Each structure stands twice: as C-alpha cells, then as structure tokens.
Amino acid sequence: MSDTIFDKIVRREIPADVVYEDDDVLAFRDIHPQAPVHVLFIPKKKSFATLNDCGEADAPLLGKLLLTASAYAKREGFADDGYRCVINCNSGGGQTVFYLHVHLLAGKQMPERML
Numbered sequence: 001m002s003d004t005i006f007d008k009i010v011r012r013e014i015p016a017d018v019v020y021e022d023d024d025v026l027a028f029r030d031i032h033p034q035a036p037v038h039v040l041f042i043p044k045k046k047s048f049a050t051l052n053d054c055g056e057a058d059a060p061l062l063g064k065l066l067l068t069a070s071a072y073a074k075r076e077g078f079a080d081d082g083y084r085c086v087i088n089c090n091s092g093g094g095q096t097v098f099y100l101h102v103h104l105l106a107g108k109q110m111p112e113r114m115l
C-alpha cells in the first residue's frame, strides 16, 4: 500500500485540524469542506486503501469508525438535526485518497439524491 497523505497525518508528519482521537480512530476536519461540518474518521493502527480491502475481521473497526462519527455528532449537538456518513470506494466512487476514511457531513440540508 502506498504512503498517502493520511498516513502522514497519522504519523503527525503533516498537520491536521484534529477534533477527536483515541487508540483506534483519528478524526480531523476536511481541508476542502463540503458542508459546515466536514470531518474525516480514519483508523490509526491498521490502514486499508479502500473499503474493498476490509474483511470480516475488520468489522469491529469499521463499526467503531461509524460509532465514533455518531458519538461526535451527539457530542457536538447536531445528531438530532441529522448528518451524513459517506465512504467513497475507488475512483468510480469518487475516492481520491486511498486510505479508508468515513466522511461526516452536517450543518446544511443534504441533497436527497446524489444524481
């Protein structure tokens, strides 16, 4: 797997606006936000290029990424208003950084349809 910008963020080689961290997950603000709240949640210890690279054994970690995002939404007070979690997979899915991440978007009305 190649060294991505998110590998460098995890290793603290480049700065990021970190909003949450624990042993497994790092969350930081997207550098080109698509909504008033746009935070990326990434695994820290084990990295995957895409969702396709995860297996059964990675289910707890994938679940933790989502639960960490929802906990952040609750803590920040916008969980009841609503938010969107997105994982882009491969270039056809719009993925540009090949280090698995969950986008958390909130703070504006999300479009009902993608197309």
Ligand code: AMP
Pocket (backbone or CB within 6 Å): 005, 016, 028, 029, 030, 031, 032, 033, 040, 087, 088, 094, 095, 096, 097, 098
């Ligand atoms: P994706 O297109 O799903 O791979 O999402 C990659 C996201 O990473 C994009 O929304 C970028 O704006 C964001 N991004 C790229 N570089 C950085 C960075 N250095 N710090 C924070 N977000 C970044």
